[in-house]
Amino acid sequence: MALLAAAAFANVHAAPFTPKGDDEVVEKLPANTDPAVRGVESLRRQLAARPNDNVLRLDIARRYFDLAMAQGDPRYVGYAMSALAPMEKSPPADARYWFVRGLLLQYSHDFDGALKSLQRASEIDPKDPDPIAWRAAVRMVQARYADALQECEKLAPVGQRLVAMGCESYVQASTGQLRQAYEGLRAGFMTDPAVDPGIALWLHTRLAEMAVRLQRWNDAEQHFRAALRQGRIDQFALAAYADFLLMRGRPREVLTLLEGWERSDVLLLRLALAGKAANDPRAADWAKQLRERFEAAAKRGDRLHEQEAARFELDIENKPAEALALAKRNYETQKEPRDAEILMRAAVAAKQPAAAKPALDWLKDSGYEDEHLQQLAKALQ
Numbered sequence: 001m002a003l004l005a006a007a008a009f010a011n012v013h014a015a016p017f018t019p020k021g022d023d024e025v026v027e028k029l030p031a032n033t034d035p036a037v038r039g040v041e042s043l044r045r046q047l048a049a050r051p052n053d054n055v056l057r058l059d060i061a062r063r064y065f066d067l068a069m070a071q072g073d074p075r076y077v078g079y080a081m082s083a084l085a086p087m088e089k090s091p092p093a094d095a096r097y098w099f100v101r102g103l104l105l106q107y108s109h110d111f112d113g114a115l116k117s118l119q120r121a122s123e124i125d126p127k128d129p130d131p132i133a134w135r136a137a138v139r140m141v142q143a144r145y146a147d148a149l150q151e152c153e154k155l156a157p158v159g160q161r162l163v164a165m166g167c168e169s170y171v172q173a174s175t176g177q178l179r180q181a182y183e184g185l186r187a188g189f190m191t192d193p194a195v196d197p198g199i200a201l202w203l204h205t206r207l208a209e210m211a212v213r214l215q216r217w218n219d220a221e222q223h224f225r226a227a228l229r230q231g232r233i234d235q236f237a238l239a240a241y242a243d244f245l246l247m248r249g250r251p252r253e254v255l256t257l258l259e260g261w262e263r264s265d266v267l268l269l270r271l272a273l274a275g276k277a278a279n280d281p282r283a284a285d286w287a288k289q290l291r292e293r294f295e296a297a298a299k300r301g302d303r304l305h306e307q308e309a310a311r312f313e314l315d316i317e318n319k320p321a322e323a324l325a326l327a328k329r330n331y332e333t334q335k336e337p338r339d340a341e342i343l344m345r346a347a348v349a350a351k352q353p354a355a356a357k358p359a360l361d362w363l364k365d366s367g368y369e370d371e372h373l374q375q376l377a378k379a380l381q
Helices: 006-012 035-049 054-071 075-087 095-107 111-124 129-141 145-158 161-173 178-190 197-213 217-228 235-247 251-257 265-277 283-300 306-315 320-331 337-350 353-366 371-380
Strands: none
Touching (some): 054 075, 054 095, 054 235, 075 095, 178 197, 197 217, 251 265, 265 306, 337 353, 353 371
16 A cells, blocks of 8 residues: 555656566576565565466565565566466456556556556455555546546545545645645644554655645655655655755755665666766766666667656756657656656757646646746746
């Protein structure tokens, strides 16, 4: 459940590579001390000996997906797809299968397919809150707020109180009720001292984002720090906090925060931006790594990370025309506020205000409250 808010963020990673079989060696990684990684690798070795164990397959696929979400390494999604592939020939009437399949489809930007798969999971097991929560997350990526709210309302009878409250507050904060959403969620959070660390991380991160839009900088900082104190690895929270520090002119803190996170494209971009702002000698190499990754993705026809690529072209390469082209294509499928922001910024830089019309229409129609986006809208007009 703590991954509800991260569902959309996961879509910006590089396309996952799918091994041909369970025993294929794709790459030998350095020894990993993460018990979650060691655990799933142990299960994968068991699967090689028990290839007909579908319960084990589903466990492996879900664990790999969770690792991809937490660490930003798209290869884990490839491993998840490989584990699930043999079951697709004769799909079982198993809610967990359809749920995990939905997670992988949304990662690959097949949002319609993901929604159908997640709906199938709910039809089999109506009391499971996870497919409902993820459908709400997908609807938010599509800026279909009324549909998202309907999913949030379905969570109340079957899910945890704070998860349902956080889901509804997320929608409210995106539709002209920012202050109400922030105050209500924060108050509800404070009345429940025994919150699961994963859910607490998600709630603090969302509250931090709302506080930033309210320009309550100290509150935002406290929420971000509380999120990171939960002891969970979560690249979504790290990226959000890094963006906050960059916005506040604190790039050196970003370099410390994200040390060793070059494997994640999302976090490598933040390192490159911070390195450039801080005149760090590593900045050129980080930019080179990103350039090579984005060029390789373009050759493969991979469109899963165009938002990050657009930001790279605009803020690192200083190529507004290229940034605008990427931002426009990205906005065709992903319509979150950050997608609108990069489209608007690129349109301003490229002096093509008409290109930002979809984002401007969204800003007006949704009632989304953000002073930064309002200033961009004025610049475009």
